[in-house]
Amino acid sequence: MLKQKTFFRTNKKGDILKVVREHYLREDIWCGSRACGVCKAKDNEKVLDAKPKSKSAAVGEDHYIFLDTNAILDQIDALEDPHLTNLVILQTVMEEVKHRSSAAYKRLHEVTLDKSRKCYVFVNEHRFETFVERKQGETTNDRNDRAIRVAALWYQNHLHIKSVLLTDDAENRRKAQEMGLIAKPLSEYAEGTDSPTLCERLSSKRWGELRDEDQTKAYTPHLPMSAIQAGIKAGKLFKGPYFASRDNCLEATVKLDKRDVLLQGKASLNRAIDGDTVVVEILPESEWKAPSNLVVTSEDTDDVLEDASAEKQPTGRVVGIINRKFQQFCGILQVSPVAGHTRHLFVPAKRHIPKIRIETRQSERLADQRIVVAIDGWPVESKYPQGHFVRALGKIGDQETENEVLLLEHDIPCYKFSEAVLADLPDNDWTISDEELAKRQNLKNIVICSVDPPGCTDIDDALHCFELPNGNYEAGVHIADVSHFIRPGTNIDKEAAHRATTVYLTDQRIDMVPDLLSSNLCSLRGGEERLAFSCVWELSPQAEIISTRYHKSVIKSAAALTYGEAQAKIEDDTDQTAVATSLRCLYKLAKILKQRRIDNGALTLASPEIRFRIDPKTKEPLEVVAKPLLGTMSMVEEFMLLANVSVAEKILLEFPECALLRRHPEPPPMNFDPLIKAAGHQGFNIDASTGKNLSLSLDNAVKENDPYFNTMLRILTTRCMQQALYFSSGMTQKEMFFHYGLAAPIYTHFTSPIRRYSDVIVHRLLAACIGADVTYSDLLDKRKTDDLCGNLNYRKRMAQYAARASVMLHTHLFFRNKTELEEGYILFVKKNALQILIPKYGLEGTVILSSKDKNKPSPFEYNSDNHTQSAGDVVFHSFDRVVVQMSLDRSNVQHEKLQLKLVEPEVPGFSITTEGELVPAVEDTCG
Structure with missing residues (x-):
């Protein structure tokens, strides 16, 4: 059968054009059920069970499952749970998901290809009985919801097997129930199953927004989109990608076309997460700051003091988020101390990602597992973002598990080719x-x-x-x-x-x-x-x-x-x-x-x-x-x-x-400050005014008695570079x-x-x-x-990043049950830490300077004029040679780390301990 729709439109020249759109409808599109004796389909084209047994107490009879578009977009992790079977995915829904999220569509497509899931894609838009035309005044969304209900009802009448519509839209459920369909929220359906994971894979949006007891931790609400668009148009607000600092969890940078904007402190970060596309307001120049010279690994502090000796940078605050990078994160569960509590904190392996509040009844089983969690949102009055459990990967420290963590953390597509x-x-x-x-x-x-x-x-x-x-x-x-x-x-x-x-x-x-x-x-x-x-x-x-x-x-x-x-x-x-x-x-x-x-x-x-x-x-x-x-x-x-x-x-x-093409931006002059100062303390002048002058300066900065000195200078120079980028001319x-x-x-x-x-x-x-x-x-x-x-x-x-993490993982494996003394060099001297390079392993570690007595302040004094740390007669400069003892510290179940202990020079009464991972010392930034 052919349906036609005719309308008129005007082209650029003012001519009136008649447009005819044709839509073909058929009566021979099969339903995909083994219970059907009417549709002319081969046995291998029938994927739905003849008697689809109910797996949920919320529905007490045999049924097929239908979902609307929002249920799939919001709950794609739950949809991937193998407990949900005999699914009918309608063409209407497939096309809407594809239009709204290519990532969700790809995952949905994978579900439809899994034979164990008994999932059938029904082309409802071309079956005569299930096609619906948009009514006058009806929105596209309302028409699509109606199409889903009509198709579900047709299945129910066609097969005499109940159709269950899972949707979080109360109005859609009401209309479905009026038609004689069973309609439930996905959460109610999931809670009626005996699946240990299905409920926990549900988006945390079902909780409602959580309020922290300490309201002083509330964030500033983001601006509405209308205000954001007006601000960008007026040149008062700016949009760019958000990059969290790897050394300081309370600091980040937003990359704009012509400059970078520094963000410092929780209020300025304002619930942005690494990879988001954000909108920032740049503060008055009198409030600009320099990047902090502190290594900060805990979000439970606001100590992000700037480096007084460094050049101030344009500084701003996040006022809106255009696009959330809602990826999945790997880490471990921080179990609530309250017995029987189901809401816990998830600690991501990446230190620059905040802790995430999730709900799970499996805390005992998951306590020693690497798990995957997805972020659903970050309420304005919550200290932490909300998320949900996705799956467990395996025991912490197991090589295969850690390899999988590495790939997931870095969003590496590692699945088999379809x-x-x-x-x-x-x-x-x-x-x-x-x-x-x-x-x-x-x-x-x-x-x-x-x-x-x-x-x-x-x-x-x-x-x-x-x-x-x-x-x-x-x-x-x-x-x-x-x-x-x-x-x-x-x-x-x-x-x-x-x-x-x-x-x-x-x-x-x-x-x-x-x-x-x-x-x-x-x-x-x-x-x-x-x-x-x-x-x-x-x-x-x-x-x-x-x-x-x-x-x-x-x-x-x-x-x-x-x-x-x-x-x-x-x-x-x-x-x-x-x-x-x-x-x-x-x-x-x-x-x-x-x-x-x-x-x-x-x-x-x-x-x-x-x-x-x-x-x-x-x-x-x-x-x-x-x-x-x-x-x-x-x-x-x-x-x-x-x-x-x-x-x-x-x-x-x-x-x-x-x-x-591929471009490599010239670094801002301030990027070279650490290099220039470090070389200056060693008696060498680095001229970074042009690339040629920099190249000549590096060639001339040679110590005859220390051939590795020039290599370290070049490693530091690499750190001053910006990332090379692909672009359209x-x-x-x-x-x-x-x-x-x-x-x-x-x-x-x-x-x-x-x-x-x-x-x-x-x-x-x-x-x-x-x-x-x-x-x-x-x-x-x-x-x-x-x-x-x-x-x-x-x-x-x-x-x-994945390649660096792989080197790190294998270095950890190599150092299990090993202790070695190795030569190292100080690359950077920070306000509370040293960054030490171990040439033999190509690794760099951040070490915190502290007193052996935790109740006493650190005896180390930082000199911001010449970037040195001193304790008594011992003074640490950039490029100083040290000897360290390397061993693997496995006491922290979340982070195994290579422990550095200073052997030479000796600092009596003081300790220098590793804080965080040693990482491969440099990455390719400009190739």
Whole structure:
């Protein structure tokens, strides 16, 4: 049956247009129940039980469960509980959820695919008996609620089995009951079951807002949205992402386009949580402050005194929250001391996340478990946000449990690829067709090789170089053509866009794309034909670019080498093979390229990187080794940088409004204060006025008797940097394109499409530039590109944090039942703490300075003029060498931590103890 709706509208020219919309209705859409003998469906298409036994005392007869949209959005965690079965999810609801929350829709979709849940998606909008038209004056929401009730009633009449509508909307329940349906709040239904977890997975919104006994802890209400919008329009309020401090739980930063805004104290933070998008009011300049120099790990204090010697920053307060980052958090239960109490506090593993009030009857069982909790809201009169229990992960300290915690904490998509994604893959025996070969440059006769870390299986780049008859060189970078296999809009494309990056942990790799692509068909393995995207230059002997060309190609790598193997070939003068000759040419040119970058002001920063040798059976770390630094690493890096810059120039020239680029903002001068002061105390002047001056200053700051001193300076310099960011060229001012760390006017990521989705997009843009593929119309929407960049930046940051946390976890495992004396260096001297770097393990620990007698004040005195701590005759400066005893403190069930005890110099009568985790000393901020 065909239903038509006709209406008229006026276009921009003023012409009146007649619009006809058609909606097809059918009578042969089956209900999905095994109890049905009418619908013409195959047995394998019937998923609902013939006799759906009631599992809730709230409903005393067999029934199918229907939910409205808000019930799913508010209670998605409860919906994932396996106790709820025989669910009918209506098309109306699916489409509304998809429109309102892509994250909830994805989780709902996973529930519908779980065969054990007996969940059926019914296309009610196209079944003749269940389609409802919107009445005049009826809101879309009211029409959709009516459609849900009509469909539920049709099932009840069609199958003679009760339909139960679960909704928290009292009016919707009343109307459903008038029609003869059973309608209940989800909480009432859950409380009637014998499930130990279903009730506890319910959103805490059912509690009502809790009031704390101490009303002095109340927060200021957030402004209404109308006032927020007016304030932003008038330039009095500002919107930006909220980043909680990792050292001070009472301090945060809001990132605006042109400056950062400092927030200090509970009142100014005003219930914002790390990752939220907030609106801030900037205080008058007379109230601006400098960041605190204290390490604050407890929210039960308001001590956030600013550092009097530091430069004051724009300071503000949160007046509204535009978007809550309602993610799930891992941690432990802080059981209420009141016997029989069901409301407890949850302590997140992340120290910069506040405690969360939850309700559970399982406190005894969960006391020694890592659990997952979701935040539902933060009432204005509550000291803590409210949330609900989601699930238990396992025993605290268990390696598998802690690994899962790590992934959840950093929001890493680590689930298996769905059947829909795998269906987009080519066959395992895929080969390059003659038709495809004809479209591409055939480079199989050129000697190309890859150079990667040992054990690398996702090889996405390879190189070649040889001398031309005119004395110049041809050099090429060949990148796996992942975009050939990942077409826009496919399931695999959507999944790769969501994951955004491959995550490298100490003992595992979590791929952005399935293994068939990452380690096989796209990996440029030696001796195998592969599709590539090539960037080829003619370079002068001085490594000046004469010309550049780009083309889709087919290559056959002559060798897949490790850095060490390539280095050995370069240094072996007797090796005159084509591969060795090519490598020597690349090596020579790379040295020139690197020196030119440094002369232009590019920074060479440092990161103490380590590797664990893992037992293949137990997965436990056996040995810690420093990552070797070889010239071939720099060689590969230089040509990857050259390719990225060349491609950036090309795509910006062709698509000035929608090129996906990468920028690295110049740090504000105040960021360099700790570096300048620390170096000054050691007799060195650091000039950070320009990138070039900074680079020269670092090169000159060398101690002959302490080779590690310069490395520490470069580690500190990395800390002064801001994060590099992906951006859409049409949404950012031209003067902000510059990449500070690389001293490059323009930059992008092209060279790693197996592990970065940004590079896939750049490949599509470049393909459109050269006419190799013109099917990428969505790439021309700068706003879509901008939205994509937001996810790319978030996922990259989380992947970095996860990698650091993985190193930390394995360091803990390594130090179980071990105690070692190690050399360390003081990186920062704070008002109440020292930050000490342990080079051997690439770790940095924050240690609190205190008296052994807790009833006495700390004897350590902080000098803000020269940033030193002193106790008696002992004075601590930045870069001072110390010897510490390292051992694992397992007394705190929430946080195992590496305990540092100062051995040298000795401070009689005083203690220096670890407060918080030791963490990997530095992260990649500007690549």
